[in-house]
Amino acid sequence: MKYITEGIYPERVFKNFENISSIPRGSGNEKEISDYIMSFAKSLGLETIQDEYYNLIVKKAATNGNIDGPTVMLQAHVDMVTEAVDGSHHDFTRDPIEIIIEENKMRANNTTLGADDGIGVAYIMAILESNDIIHPNLECVFTTNEEIGLVGVGKMDLSGLKANYVINLDSEEEDFILVGSAGSIDTTISLKKEYKPAVPTNIALEINVKGLFGGHSGMDIDKQRGNSNVIMGRILNSITHEFDLFNISGGSKRNVIPRNSEAVLSVNPEHLENIVREIQKTTAKIQKEIYAVDPGLKVELRRSAPADFKVYTDDCKKRIIGLLTFIPNGVISFSNKIPGTVETSSNFALVRETYNKIDFTSLTRSSLQSQKEYVTSKLKLLANTFNAEFNSDSEYPAWEHNTNSQFEELSVKIYENIFGKKPGVVVMHCGLESGILLSKLNHKAEAISIGPNTFNVHTPEEYVEISSIAKMWDFLIEILKNI
Structure with missing residues (x-):
């Protein structure tokens, strides 16, 4: 195999990243990548365990041979978010990720790159295959289905592991050491469909909200980017002329800020011009509001020929628009303890x-269980108000900051010695597996999360800084050497 990253330091890391990028690994489609890593580890003569969910544990003895010495867990998730540009024909169940190198950037060709968390996986693989890196006893954990709610790690049996320290390799900023993260919950409000016959002389008007930047629903939620579902609700709510609603959909994944939404209206031909004008006026207002952070918003309108179809009842339509309008979205509160x-x-x-x-x-x-419960209760009340069902799942706890962590202190000291400056020590508003990992061990352990500068995560514009990959590699190796 010819490697596009050949000669780039650290070469073993980039080689492994290219290898796994050739294997489809969207959430729920991880058997092939899991089998590949298992085969890779077994070829090195390492003890490897694969569970029924395709999670992996790979053990490697300390380079000094001391089996009773400290043990470090290195952890990364093998799945990736699968997003492509509008109009792309990339098949994430079959096609490899096409990697592009541009000076100090590594990106993909019109898709997500999968540096989240493929770089973490590649780091671990490079350490496993090395013969010249000094390290303590290692328990390397590769998890599945992280991007759809930390599902894989939640099903793992880690009770037999001995790790004193956990290094999660799913962070995205080189200047920060993460020491805590938010918990989360998925909620769904389900509205029963109610239909009536369409007016046969009406015409169909398709509305497509598109061109938004999207992004990671944790890391990018404070950037105030447009949400296509919210925008669609605002557009529909702004129409003062009579119309019927036939179809509504939006978004792609639970942890991605939605970039696209679609609706189909049934309208009286005499009202079409006025409705189009109202939509255009509302669109112009929204474009002006979000231009500084999301300049690509487009609302495309397309008229279709009359068709014999059914539409939602007036009451059902009102409840749909009401939910689109009132469902909470964006930042709800900032921390009083950690400014910003x-x-x-x-x-x-x-x-x-x-x-x-x-x-x-x-x-x-939320990093506070009480706040998570409060928002969930509001969503449940909203469902009751609109006569809809309410369900929640995929809940996981926050990773709470250990303010007395000696591992954190050691990591900060090593960072400062290598780079001549102190890193930021932060609790991040994203879901990391560290809290679940710590809770599954039968003893107390300490954790940090590190990683290279990765931008526009969960979007087709994702890229990672090549120099940052090298920087965090050096940091990781130095931590292992000093434990």
Whole structure:
């Protein structure tokens, strides 16, 4: 195999990243990548355990041979968010990620790169295959289905592991050591569909909200980017002329700020011009509001020929628009303890039609269990108000900051010695597996999370800084050497 990253330091890391990028690894499609890593580890003669969910544990003895010495868990998730540009024909169940190198950037060709968390996986693989890196006893944990709610790690049995320290390799800023993260919960409000016959002389008007930047629903929620579901609700609510609603959908994944939403209206031809004008006026207002952070917003309108179809009843339409309008979205509160840090947020992620329901799905995050419960109760009350069902799942706890962590202190000291400056020590508003990992061990352990500068995560514009990959590699190796 010819490697596009050949000769770039650290070469073993980039080689492994290219290898795993050739294997489809979207959430729920991880058997092939898990089998590949298992085969890779076994070829090195390492003890390897794969569970029924395709999570992996790989053990490697300390280079000094002291089996009773300290043990470090290195952890990364093998799945990636699968997003592509509008119009792309990339098949994430079959096609490899096409990597592009541009000076100090590594990106993909019109898709997510999968540096989240492929770089973490590649770091661990490079350490496992090395013969010249000094390290303590290692327990390397590769998890699945992280991007859809930390599902894989939640099903793992880690009771037999001995790790004193956990290094999660799923961070995205080189200047920071993460020492805590938010918990989250998925909620879905399900509205029963109710139909009436369409007016046969009406015409169909398709509305497509597109061109938004999107982003990671934790890391980017404070950037105030446009949410296509919220924008669609605002557009529909602004129409003063009579119309019927035939179809509604939006978003792609629970942990991605939605970039696209679609609706189909049934309108009287005599009202079409006025409705189009109202939509255009509302669009112009929104474009002006978010231009500084999301300049690409487009609302495309397309007229279709009359068709014999059924539409939602007036009451059902009102409840749909009401939910699109009132479901919480964005930053709800900032931390009083750590200035500038988001404490609680909710991402109105998905609108999906099933056979007899319309599902409105949100991902709520908070570093406080009480706040998470409060937002969840508001969503439940909203469902009751609109005569809809309410369900929640995929809940996981926050990773609480250990203010007395000696491992944190050691890591900060090493960072300062290598780079001549202190790193930021922060609790991040995103879901990391560290809290679950710590809770599954039968003893007390300490954890940090580190990683290279990665930008526009969960979008087709994702890229990672090549020099930052090298920088964090050196940092990781130095931590292992000093334990």
